[in-house]
Amino acid sequence: MGSDADFAERLRATGLRVTKPRLAVLAALSELAHADTDGIIGAVRRELPSVSHQAVYDSLRTLTDAGLVRRIQPTGSVARYESRVGDNHHHVVCRLCGEIADVDCALGDAPCLTASDDSGFLIDEAEVIYWGLCPDCATARTPTSTDLT
Amino acid sequence: MGSDADFAERLRATGLRVTKPRLAVLAALSELAHADTDGIIGAVRRELPSVSHQAVYDSLRTLTDAGLVRRIQPTGSVARYESRVGDNHHHVVCRLCGEIADVDCALGDAPCLTASDDSGFLIDEAEVIYWGLCPDCATARTPTSTDLT
DNA sequence: AGCTTGTCTTGACTCATTCAAGATTACGCG
DNA sequence: CGCGTAATCTTGAATGAGTCAAGACAAGCT
Numbered sequence: 330m331g332s333d334a335d336f337a338e339r340l341r342a343t344g345l346r347v348t349k350p351r352l353a354v355l356a357a358l359s360e361l362a363h364a365d366t367d368g369i370i371g372a373v374r375r376e377l378p379s380v381s382h383q384a385v386y387d388s389l390r391t392l393t394d395a396g397l398v399r400r401i402q403p404t405g406s407v408a409r410y411e412s413r414v415g416d417n418h419h420h421v422v423c424r425l426c427g428e429i430a431d432v433d434c435a436l437g438d439a440p441c442l443t444a445s446d447d448s449g450f451l452i453d454e455a456e457v458i459y460w461g462l463c464p465d466c467a468t469a470r471t472p473t474s475t476d477l478t
Numbered sequence: 479m480g481s482d483a484d485f486a487e488r489l490r491a492t493g494l495r496v497t498k499p500r501l502a503v504l505a506a507l508s509e510l511a512h513a514d515t516d517g518i519i520g521a522v523r524r525e526l527p528s529v530s531h532q533a534v535y536d537s538l539r540t541l542t543d544a545g546l547v548r549r550i551q552p553t554g555s556v557a558r559y560e561s562r563v564g565d566n567h568h569h570v571v572c573r574l575c576g577e578i579a580d581v582d583c584a585l586g587d588a589p590c591l592t593a594s595d596d597s598g599f600l601i602d603e604a605e606v607i608y609w610g611l612c613p614d615c616a617t618a619r620t621p622t623s624t625d626l627t
Numbered sequence: 628a629g630c631t632t633g634t635c636t637t638g639a640c641t642c643a644t645t646c647a648a649g650a651t652t653a654c655g656c657g
Numbered sequence: 658c659g660c661g662t663a664a665t666c667t668t669g670a671a672t673g674a675g676t677c678a679a680g681a682c683a684a685g686c687t
Contacts, residue, residue, distance in 0.1 A: 346653055348665065366643075381667050386644070391665095405645060417488040420609035421599045430597040448579040450570045452610035456553075460605060495684055497634065514672075530636050535675070540634090556674065 331359040331412075343395045350384040351392065353377050358398055358412040363420075363429040366406045403429070403458055407467060419456070423463035480508040480561075486621065493546045499533040500527050507561040508545055512569075512578040514556045552578070552607055568605070572612035581608060 336355040339345045345351070357372035358364065362374070362387065370385045389410055392398040399414045403422045409429065417434045461467075486496045495501070499522065504551040505512065506521035514522070518617045519534045538559055541547040548563045560577065568581045610616075 346664065348653070350666075375539045379667090383645090383664050383668080387665075400553060400572035402551070404549060404557070408553075408575065421597060421601060423574040423599065430599065432596065447581065447608070447610075448570060448618075449613035450579065450608070450610045451616045452608045453568060454609040456607045457600045457608060458605045458607075459596075459597075459599070460603040467598075467600045495633065497684075499635075528636090532637080532676090533635050536634070 339397060343397060345391065345395055347390075349377055350380050350390045353380065354385060354388045354392065355412065358410055362431070363401070363409045363411050364448060365409050368409075369410065370373075383393065387440070393399075401429075401456075401458075419459065421459040423466055425461055425466040426463060428463040428465075430463070432457075488531050488546060492546060497537075498526055499529050500537045502529065502536045503534060503541065504546070506559065509558055511562075511580070512550070512558045512560055514558050516556075518559065540595055541589065548609075550578075552604075568608065570608040570610060570612075573609055574611060574615040577612040577614075579612070581606075621624065 331358070332350050335394050336352050340347045340351060353373040353376045354369060356376065359373055361368055364367070366385065366389065368380075369389070370380075370382050373380055373385055389398065389400070389408075393400050393410070396414060398410050398412050399407055400410055401420060402408045403420070406422075406427060413431065416433075421430045421432050422428070480502050482505070485501050488504070489496045489500060495536070502522040502525045503518060505525065506518050510517055512523055515531075515534065515538065519529075519531050522529050522534055538547065538549070538557075542549050542559070545563060547561050548555055549559055549560050550569060551557045552569070555571075555576060562580065565582075570579045570581050573575070
């Protein structure tokens with residue numbers, strides 16, 4: 330799911346310098362989906378024990394600006410990052426445990442991009458966050474579907 | 479657009495105590511759309527100069543939990559609140575100035591609530607944020623539509 | 628009016644994220 | 658292959674939204 334050479338190539342293609350922190354961040358993101366900065370720092374330090382948190386923050390910012398990673402930040406959560414970009418996909422967030430999963434858009438390529446009334450805005454992206462309960466939390470809450478009051 | 483008596487009624491109907499900070503917060507929100515906490519504190523203190531910021535935070539949390547106000551938090555922004563609730567509407571956010579406007583959903587009552595693959599989640603809400611440029615920023619950037627390269 | 632419980636004040640604190648200054652490193656060039 | 662320069666990283670401090678906690682206060686029931 331991505332080698333270092335692969336990541337290096339992606340960086341060069343975007344005109345970015347190839348540095349160890351950036352490679353490690355890309356590697357971390359290819360393993361961890363929707364990781365927060367802290368988790369990314371942890372993963373990165375497994376390879377490069379001495380990276381500064383600042384380098385990770387910088388890398389994430391740079392990679393995000395370059396479009397190589399995507400930042401998402403559901404209400405009430407810290408920033409999270411994912412390396413799946415370019416396709417138009419959305420997220421489901423569990424209200425209880427915060428678990429996040431990917432969701433392909435139901436409407437094809439550019440879903441919902443047509444707001445009924447755009448107030449004069451030039452819209453270029455529609456970001457959708459679905460809220461609900463993940464399978465585990467849903468089960469924990471209503472063990473059987475029979476105890477609904 | 480809402481008197482104190484009106485707000486008090488809404489609070490009682492939800493089983494909440496009627497307090498000055500809460501009334502002031504509701505009043506502030508009926509004037510300011512999509513205000514952040516700081517703006518709300520400012521507005522509230524115009525009526526009640528001595529409210530603590532904590533009271534405002536508490537009120538906002540309580541009112542949000544009760545469903546009387548809605549919290550939104552676009553990536554990169556602090557928490558913002560609005561009193562328009564119950565209808566299913568979304569937001570456009572300007573990438574440059576952060577301006578937010580309301581958008582009615584294009585798809586009727588429960589838009590996009592059907593994800594193509596819900597990963598087993600029990601989805602109960604779809605939150606949509608449109609990203610783009612507000613009229614002002616769009617104009618500032620491409621004064622005439624003729625200088626497109 | 629008095630009681631009880633929820634709410635507010637005050638003030639300290641957390642923690643994600645940013646800022647700043649100087650040391651290092653990537654990489655184009657000779 | 659080694660240099661120079663600008664970008665990047667390290668270190669360490671600062672910012673700021675939001676939270677926590679203890680005690681004072683007040684809303685609403687009786």
